[in-house]
Amino acid sequence: MSExxxxxxxxxxxxxxxxxxxxxxxxxxxxLVVFLALSVAAQNxxxxxxxxxxxxxxTLYISSGExxxxxxxxxxxxxxDIYWIRTLLYFGGEFERQRDANQYFDVSRLKLLExxxxxxxxxxxxxxxxYRFGAVFLPDxxxxxxxxxxxxxxxxxxxxxxxYQDLGFVLWRRNRFREAADAYARGSGLQGAPAWMRxxxxxxxxxxxxxxxxxxxxxxxxxESDDPFIKQVCEEQLILLQEQKQRPNPQS
Amino acid sequence: xxxxxxxxxxxxESARDxxxxxxxxLAILMIVxxxxxxxxxxxxxxxxxIDLGLSAMTVFGVLIAILLGIGLVSKEIENGAIxxxxxxxxxxxxxxxxxxxxxxxxxxxxVAAPAAAIxxxxxxAQDGVAAxxxxxxxxxxxxxxxxxxxxxxxxxxxxxxxxxMSAMGALxxxxxxxxxxxxxxxxxxxxxxxxxxxxxxxxxxxxNLANFNYVNETARGEAAPWRMVAENTAYAVFYIAAMLAAAxxxxxxxxxx
Numbered sequence: 001m002s003e004x005x006x007x008x009x010x011x012x013x014x015x016x017x018x019x020x021x022x023x024x025x026x027x028x029x030x031x032l033v034v035f036l037a038l039s040v041a042a043q044n045x046x047x048x049x050x051x052x053x054x055x056x057x058x059t060l061y062i063s064s065g066e067x068x069x070x071x072x073x074x075x076x077x078x079x080x081d082i083y084w085i086r087t088l089l090y091f092g093g094e095f096e097r098q099r100d101a102n103q104y105f106d107v108s109r110l111k112l113l114e115x116x117x118x119x120x121x122x123x124x125x126x127x128x129x130x131y132r133f134g135a136v137f138l139p140d141x142x143x144x145x146x147x148x149x150x151x152x153x154x155x156x157x158x159x160x161x162x163x164y165q166d167l168g169f170v171l172w173r174r175n176r177f178r179e180a181a182d183a184y185a186r187g188s189g190l191q192g193a194p195a196w197m198r199x200x201x202x203x204x205x206x207x208x209x210x211x212x213x214x215x216x217x218x219x220x221x222x223x224e225s226d227d228p229f230i231k232q233v234c235e236e237q238l239i240l241l242q243e244q245k246q247r248p249n250p251q252s
Numbered sequence: 253x254x255x256x257x258x259x260x261x262x263x264x265e266s267a268r269d270x271x272x273x274x275x276x277x278l279a280i281l282m283i284v285x286x287x288x289x290x291x292x293x294x295x296x297x298x299x300x301x302i303d304l305g306l307s308a309m310t311v312f313g314v315l316i317a318i319l320l321g322i323g324l325v326s327k328e329i330e331n332g333a334i335x336x337x338x339x340x341x342x343x344x345x346x347x348x349x350x351x352x353x354x355x356x357x358x359x360x361x362x363v364a365a366p367a368a369a370i371x372x373x374x375x376x377a378q379d380g381v382a383a384x385x386x387x388x389x390x391x392x393x394x395x396x397x398x399x400x401x402x403x404x405x406x407x408x409x410x411x412x413x414x415x416x417m418s419a420m421g422a423l424x425x426x427x428x429x430x431x432x433x434x435x436x437x438x439x440x441x442x443x444x445x446x447x448x449x450x451x452x453x454x455x456x457x458x459x460n461l462a463n464f465n466y467v468n469e470t471a472r473g474e475a476a477p478w479r480m481v482a483e484n485t486a487y488a489v490f491y492i493a494a495m496l497a498a499a500x501x502x503x504x505x506x507x508x509x
Contacts, residue, residue, distance in 0.1 A: 028345075028501040035494035040456045042487040046463065047436070049483075089434075092441070 069123055080124030087116040087130070091137070091229065107140035114138060114145055121149075125156035128163065129227065135166035136221070136230050139173050146170050161193035162224060168200060169217060177204045196220065215241050254342045255350040262354020266320050267361070275312045275319075279366040282308035287373050297377045302471040305370035306391055309363060310467070313399045314426055316362050317355075321406025322418035324351045325503070345500045352407055352496060359399045367392040390476035391466045397488040398464035402426055404495035405459065411502045428454070429461030459491050 068083075069076050090112055098105050107113070117138070120130045131153030138146035150167045157163060164187020171180035184200035187193055207213045215238065222234035286304035287297075325348070328334040337347060367388065374385045405425050409418035428435070432455060439451035463484050466476045 028497050028504065032494055032497035032501060035490050035497060036457075039487055039490035039494055042483065042490055043456065043460055043463075046480075046483050046487065089437070 066122060068119060076123045080120055080127055083116060083120040083123060084127060084130055087113070087120055087133070088229075090116060095229075107137050110137075110141065114141060114149075117149065121153070121156070128153070128157060128160055131157075131163055132166055132225065133227060133230065135163075135170050136233060139170055143170065143174050147174075159190055161187040161190040161197065163187070164190070164193075165197065165220070165224065168204070169221060172204065172213075172217060180204045211241055211244065254346045255353065258342070258347060258350025259352075259354035259357060262324070262351050263357040266355060266358040269320065275316050276362050276365055279308045279312040279362075280369045282312075283366060283369045283373055287377060298374065299471045301370065301373045301377055302388065302391075303467065305366065305373065306388075306395065306467040306470065309366045309370070309392070310395050310398070310465075312366075313359065313363055313395060314402055317359060317399045317403045318406050318419055318422045318426070320355055320358065321403045322410045322415045322422065324355060324407055325410040326413075326415050326418065344503050348407070348411070348500050348503055349496060352404065352499075355403050355407075356400055359403060360396060363392060363396045363399065384473070387470055387473070387475035390478075390481050391470040393481060394464040394466050394476065394484060397484060398461050401429075401459045401461065401464075401488055401491055401495075404492040404499075408495050408499040408502070411499045411506070425458060426461065429459045430465070432458065432460040432462045460487075463487060 068079060091110065094110050095105055098109075114134075117130055117134045121127055124130075131150055134146060134149045134153075138149055147167070147170050150163060150170055153163045154160070154167060164183050168180040168183040168187070171177075171183060181201035181204035184197055184204060188197035188200070203213055203216065218234045218237045218241070222231055222238070225231055225234070283301070283305045286301045286308075325334075328337065338344065370388060371385060374388070375381055378385070402422060402425070406418060406422040409421045413421065435451050435455040435458075439448050439455060442448045442451065470476065
């Protein structure tokens with residue numbers, strides 16, 4: 001159907017009156033940039049006013065790893081990754097929060113750490129990093145839970161010598177030197193275990209409570225770990241031990 | 253201005269869509285279920301009704317926004333009606349804006365119905381009307397704003413992509429938009445300068461839908477502060493305007509011959 005004179009006239013009139021069509025090639029890009037800039041400014045304004053959030057405690061909505069595993073529809077590996085990241089974000093967030101409040105970092109206040117780690121390894125029982133993380137930080141919350149957690153890791157990954165090292169470490173921190181020696185002895189026979197693992201049982205039994213043993217323990221852990229949080233803890237402990245060594249003994 | 257007739261026509265068209273009724277019905281069923289679940293969770297009835305009700309409203313609202321939003325333009329292109337519409341004295345910008353506001357009307361109705369159902373559920377659970385029930389409405393308004401933003405994004409996709417790709421794109425934007433605070437956190441904590449720059453750019457370019465989520469606070473008994481609602485309304489208006497400008501820009505360059 002051809003366009004009538006009236007339609008054409010109406011279109012010309014509309015075009016001439018519309019502010020949007022004064023420069024059709026430029027108007028909409030300019031509007032796009034202007035409104036996007038305004039939305040960025042509005043977001044920044046809201047962010048700047050949102051600096052001090054209400055201290056709402058984090059909540060774990062689904063506390064059963066088994067339930068999550070079923071709900072993940074076979075994507076349990078991906079779900080485990082998500083929970084592992086959430087664990088690290090929770091840990092890092094709490095670390096930052098306590099540091100901002102000029103507090104000494106107190107791991108025992110991280111009530112969600114254990115359930116988060118528990119869910120993570122329930123979803124992926126082979127996630128060694130999670131067990132190793134738990135071995136270092138869970139003892140500050142509950143030592144027996146930490147031992148059970150690492151033992152669970154060993155049951156799920158019996159060939160992973162690092163977990164025996166971690167179990168030995170947790171037990172050593174509880175002054176359970178004989179059990180620690182046993183853990184090191186079991187781990188030292190596994191494929192890939194370094195030579196120093198074989199010296200640990202004797203060290204545990206002979207000098208379990210000595211400062212030099214502590215130094216060796218943290219040094220080994222620092223060398224073997226890829227986790228920045230674990231490395232940081234080891235470095236702090238090594239500095240502390242060095243300071244104690246340099247301090248004059250009041251009894252001498 | 254042909255925007256209003258196009259908007260009203262779009263509203264009438266989408267109101268005839270059976271998807272809308274099915275999803276709205278599902279949302280209302282969820283709200284009824286929340287009353288039952290609230291009875292089971294002793295002492296937490298109000299919290300569960302608001303939590304489940306507003307969450308169901310959001311999820312089904314997002315589905316409505318995406319499913320109807322992606323078809324706004326692409327359907328007209330596929331059935332050839334676009335050439336007929338544009339042969340009339342209707343500017344392309346008016347067509348896009350009319351379509352968008354028409355769907356917003358539909359969304360408003362699809363939010364208002366479940367919101368009324370939640371209000372009734374609260375009246376039933378609390379044995380009468382209470383002032384605390386008013387805190388529901390700012391949260392409902394924020395949900396409507398979120399849906400309006402998603403519709404604008406879906407409409408933008410609809411201008412240059414197939415319906416399936418548009419749906420996927422809009423859904424992804426919704427998910428990333430909900431995780432927007434994590435993008436900001438990544439930008440602030442990453443040790444890589446590239447990751448920081450990319451995260452910051454994405455944080456500002458993609459809609460921050462977490463702004464509009466006040467469900468948890470409302471369920472806990474906090475009313476959204478009016479200032480926060482006003483700021484979020486301004487943010488939504490700016491972002492929607494930017495998306496519509498981009499949609500018109502793309503639509504103006506398309507050839508339908």
